Amino acid sequence: MDINNHIESPFTIKVSFNKMLERYEELIHADNDFIAGNAKRVLAIAEEHPILREGFSEFSVFKTHEKEIEGILQDAFNPLLTQNEIKTAALPFYNFVFNPSERFKSILKSAGEDFELEIRNMPTEQTYIIACSIILNFCYGYSLNFKRPFFYEIPDEHGVMHYYKILYNADFTEIKPKPGAPKITQADYDELIDNFDNIDLWKEKFPPNSYEFEGFIISNMFDVTDDQSISNIKSGLIKEVKGKDRNFLNNFQEIFRSLLGLKSIKVGFSMYVKETDSFERVYGVGVNSYLLNELETAHCSDALCNWSYNQLLVEKKYFSVSDVKRALAKNDKQPPHIKVLDQQNIQSAIFAPIANENGLMGILEIVSEKPKVLNSINANKLEDVMPFIESAIERSKTEEANLIEAVIQKECTSIHSSVYWRFVEEAKSYIRAQTNKNESATFKKITFDNVYPLYGQIDVKGSSDARNSATQKDLLLQLNLAKKILQKSIDEKNLPIYEQVMFQVSEFGKDLTTNFKVDSEHEISLYLKNEIKPIFELIAKTQQALQPDIEDYFNKIDSDLGVIYYYRKHYDDTVKLINRNMSSLLDEKQIEAQRMYPHFFERFKTDGVEHNMYIGESITKEDSFDMLYLYNLRLWQLQVMCEMENQYYHGQHEYPTALEVASMILVFNQPLSVRFRMDEKRFDVDGTYNARYEVVKKRVDKAFIKGTEERITQAGKITIVYSQKEDEAEYVRYIKFLQSKNVLADDLEFIELEDLQGVTGLKALRVSLLYHKDHDEKNFYTYDDLMTTIAS
Structure with missing residues (x-):
């Protein structure tokens, strides 16, 4: 050939x-x-x-x-x-x-x-x-x-x-x-x-x-396995160190096998947490920790003996265990790191500290199921690769810290992604001023001018009354249980003091049903904890027959609160579920809205879910804003509020307590300025004129229709509050559009609001929602129909 x-x-x-x-x-x-x-x-x-x-x-x-x-x-x-x-x-x-x-x-x-x-x-x-x-x-x-x-x-x-x-x-x-x-x-x-x-x-x-x-x-060849293994370790660590990719870990293991010339070895990591002086597992696909075995975390003193602790954490020197069985036989105290190796059928190992100038970051673990193959001689080969591993782990910990910071920022502060660029700019200016040793370096006020606000809320109707009712039921239940026990105690051992206590318990019960006040819960709870509890503990010791009743009483009491927490728990759990489900839907829909046009968004969980949005040129950082984007966001907000209502009522049977919710949107016609309050870590309106908007936001959902005692928000209806005629015309167009889509009913109301303190001339549109039957968009029914269906 x-x-x-x-x-x-x-x-x-x-x-x-x-x-x-x-x-x-x-x-x-x-x-x-x-x-x-x-x-x-x-x-x-x-x-x-x-x-x-x-x-x-x-x-x-x-x-x-x-x-x-x-x-x-x-x-x-x-x-x-x-x-x-x-x-x-x-x-x-x-x-x-x-x-x-x-x-x-x-x-x-x-x-x-x-x-x-x-x-x-x-x-x-x-x-x-x-x-x-x-x-x-x-x-x-x-x-x-x-x-x-x-x-x-x-x-x-x-x-x-x-x-x-x-x-x-x-x-x-x-x-x-x-x-x-x-x-x-x-x-x-x-x-x-x-x-x-x-x-x-x-x-x-x-x-x-x-x-x-x-x-x-002529081809002359040279065995460069050691050099190439070190190079491969360096390259691999530059790409990835966290172990998200199983192929990376397999390749990394193969590289170490080439470096040490041993096929039987496996590689593991244990991260060191300085604050708790403990080791913890590296999160990732297939990352093992042979020091921890099946544990997620362990104190260093529990994972190591005194000598190995000093060697790794104090001296920062690696060491080897060439024969695990022999090491166990020689030491009566069974060192924990030797014992845990034996439990995993590992018979030789090398432990190497991964450290920088700031201290220990983790432990590299190289192990084998064969004795003597890993020892103090071949452990010396790690000298050439440890600097690269240390650099990679240092980078990994920095990335993890950045990720944690990002999560905290997302979950715990109000710095939304749409305005993050402005904080970055100011942070750069602040760092430059500090670098130039400018003694007046300060983080300047961050404001956004000429932005249009949007506000909406889906709120639990009568939340105070609902919680008060739950509180009454819990306290009455506990008082009645106490009365029964006291009565049994008096029947068996007639002590006048118990009769006086039972009288007081009865009086509290009467007050709860006829004259429940704000401080009633606190007063009765203190009495039950400070007076009834010691008496019942005494009864349990002196009247053996009542011990089961006393145990039943205490079993019904919440260990943290010291009182029965049954109906209130159902109420609190319901509000939490409402908040979680409504927030999740709103957050999901927000992703779509941001794609339409970037804008600031924040939400708050109260007895329901509130949200603020600001849109304008100063937020987007580009010369692209047009009023069309504001109108689009307003229509999007109205549609999403309707969808949130639908989701809540269709899932109402899953909530522990039956509660009603009502939705409201506040329309503010003029642009305003917002600033970030450093002390409160949140955005707020800037200036006296703009403060009127905040006043209306806080009070409007409690407002009445003019000349009546009827609240403007109502279950089964969405309320849109405004002050300008052009806003009314705009939202009437949106409502007609959604009526054509069978989202809203044909019962649009035009109503005037009673004057609020310092605010006059507010009006509202109110219209009933149509609820989809079993998510079928061709079948709809009103709120009254919905309530009838749920009741049946």
């Missing part, structure tokens, strides 16, 4: 020893008789077998002339060094070698019969272009630095990967253009050096088989 078959290359390859033989022709005239005699020996072989000088491309020639080729190459492949040198003759860019040294043969034999020799970092698609670059050098004198280090990856008999760097000697090669090969001009060269990846261009300038390659190359 011909070497050039099935290969696309600018070369036609012909193996020839002519260039080497020409050197021997020069050596015939050497002063040294031994050198001259050896040259005559080589030339005699060539004269008897002219094909070796003329060249050949058939693979069969390598076999038929194997001894002759070996004879010609004897000086380059010294038989005295063949057991040590990793060397072979080869063809450029092809995974075909001949006349290998004995050491190279042994390496390939250890790799197994199925192993195929292949240059690791020689991309197939670039082979053609690299060959063309060589032609530019050899034939046209253009000095192109195309050299790259090439490697073989070859496993040993244990499956441990070794890396061999290849150095080529091309002294015995010739490259010649064939007749008709396009001549490369300076203009061609200038075009080619800017188009390395344009394979079609290179093939145009260097058509396939347009040049002849004659000769061979």
